[in-house]
Amino acid sequence: MPSGTAITEAPAPARLLREAFFLGVVRPLVAIVLGVNLRHGERLPIEGPAILLANHNSHLDTLTLMALLPHRLLPRIRPVAALDYFLKTRWLAWFATRVIGIIPLDRRPKPGSDPLAEPEAALARGDILILFPEGSRGAPERLQAFKTGIAHLAKRRPDVPVVPVFLHGLGKALPKDAFLLVPFFVDVFVGEPVAWTGDRTDFMARLERAMHALAEECRAPAWD
Amino acid sequence: MPDFDLPRPVLLTFIGIGAVLMAATLIEITARGRVPEDMRPRLKAWWGMVAIYGAAALIGRTASIVLIAFTSFLALKEYLTLIPTRRADRAVLLLAYLAIPLQFYWVAIGWYGMFIIFVPVYMLLLLPVPMLLIGETGGFLKAIGTLHWGLMTCVFSLGHAAYLLVLPPLPGAPAGGPGLLLFLLVLTEANDVAQYVWGKMFGRRKIIPKVSPKKTVEGLVGGVVTTAALAIALAPLLTPFDWPRALAAGIGVGIAGFFGDIAISAVKRDLGIKDTGALLPGHGGMLDRLDSLTYTAPLFFHAVWYGYY
Numbered sequence: 350m351p352s353g354t355a356i357t358e359a360p361a362p363a364r365l366l367r368e369a370f371f372l373g374v375v376r377p378l379v380a381i382v383l384g385v386n387l388r389h390g391e392r393l394p395i396e397g398p399a400i401l402l403a404n405h406n407s408h409l410d411t412l413t414l415m416a417l418l419p420h421r422l423l424p425r426i427r428p429v430a431a432l433d434y435f436l437k438t439r440w441l442a443w444f445a446t447r448v449i450g451i452i453p454l455d456r457r458p459k460p461g462s463d464p465l466a467e468p469e470a471a472l473a474r475g476d477i478l479i480l481f482p483e484g485s486r487g488a489p490e491r492l493q494a495f496k497t498g499i500a501h502l503a504k505r506r507p508d509v510p511v512v513p514v515f516l517h518g519l520g521k522a523l524p525k526d527a528f529l530l531v532p533f534f535v536d537v538f539v540g541e542p543v544a545w546t547g548d549r550t551d552f553m554a555r556l557e558r559a560m561h562a563l564a565e566e567c568r569a570p571a572w573d
Numbered sequence: 574m575p576d577f578d579l580p581r582p583v584l585l586t587f588i589g590i591g592a593v594l595m596a597a598t599l600i601e602i603t604a605r606g607r608v609p610e611d612m613r614p615r616l617k618a619w620w621g622m623v624a625i626y627g628a629a630a631l632i633g634r635t636a637s638i639v640l641i642a643f644t645s646f647l648a649l650k651e652y653l654t655l656i657p658t659r660r661a662d663r664a665v666l667l668l669a670y671l672a673i674p675l676q677f678y679w680v681a682i683g684w685y686g687m688f689i690i691f692v693p694v695y696m697l698l699l700l701p702v703p704m705l706l707i708g709e710t711g712g713f714l715k716a717i718g719t720l721h722w723g724l725m726t727c728v729f730s731l732g733h734a735a736y737l738l739v740l741p742p743l744p745g746a747p748a749g750g751p752g753l754l755l756f757l758l759v760l761t762e763a764n765d766v767a768q769y770v771w772g773k774m775f776g777r778r779k780i781i782p783k784v785s786p787k788k789t790v791e792g793l794v795g796g797v798v799t800t801a802a803l804a805i806a807l808a809p810l811l812t813p814f815d816w817p818r819a820l821a822a823g824i825g826v827g828i829a830g831f832f833g834d835i836a837i838s839a840v841k842r843d844l845g846i847k848d849t850g851a852l853l854p855g856h857g858g859m860l861d862r863l864d865s866l867t868y869t870a871p872l873f874f875h876a877v878w879y880g881y882y
Binding site for chain 2: 384386489518521524527529531532533534568570571572573
């Protein structure tokens, strides 16, 4: 699939199907098979526009974050996800766009194109974006350096709160390339919103600091 | 459809528990500020637990067994979340989880022989097999040792509570298996509370400061005496025990509960954590609440089994 067309042609989420999937599958999975230890849940946004910025270890990250927000917000929640991965096959593309409701992001945009146009438009509509600034799931349960896409987005929409969320345990439950889901309790630590500071380097440093501070709160047993 | 009628003494005991909780709640409301701050979330969690387990008891035996199996799952999940595990062992952990539905199926069909050897023998032998096939020998002993201890504690030990439900009725004990289970649960939990309260009010001499600095001789003795008295009072209603046997059960639960409690305390000390989880506000995690029961359930069960079956 040519990447240029995929962005503009990503179909809108199928509302009813999505609600049924989250109520019937995702919420029971997150609540019963996993179980969430949520800290500072009061810092989660209660309305859009907002950006949830989380570390990324597992496909379960998105589902867990989506299940933590009130069900009434579901139509507003749009995870931003790699176009080259999620639109690779027809079935995955259907599932990612129609059921999960992702906004595909071109990780290698053509010169002159604006990969953040769709996320920005979604914020303008009052949506809540889920963003993984590490760019990929990477090695399980290890923090990687953040990509700066979030800074571009925050600069364009300085009014939108950027809420850092540290996730732990999901990469143990379902790491990259694994097929078996192993139940574990997972930690979700929500930080204070970080405001755009007017400077990209400074803003990125603040985000990374916020995430590392949340990670410090979390006691993780050895897993190697 | 209920697959057995809840015996009247069990119903009466539940009403009694409700009355005690109601009294404690009223005390908490009138004396707020003078009672410990965590009493409120603790009581709230107690209400929730009594409501859920009471509802399961009302629905019937199968529902009760399923609920205990689910409790066992939560305990094992909490344990496996806390301990260090090896990445290579993901499938092994899944296999350990699979032991839960099987073990409680043996309970539900009343297959005692399988129930009593499945985890201690078959799972002991089976769990290492995938580990051996994966071939990861670094940390093998620690991995298999911690995993099997967890399975024995969270599934095998706690499963004994469920097996009480399928014991055939005894003459002179109209409350049957549900009566024995409720007797065990009330004594175990009351003992926890009594040891805590006695310790808080009169505790001076520490017993094992290295493991659990809050455990005192006064708390232990006061708790055991209280539990023994409660056992003698409840036994005629719920069990076939005469008073000397009830006394022995009360003392046994009091002492066994103490060791179950500090065994989990030692695990927490070893791992450097305060609570096993955050599932029960005010209490901590599931294992913080079930610690005593991991000792009392199998010991109580086998005392009954030896004496009456």
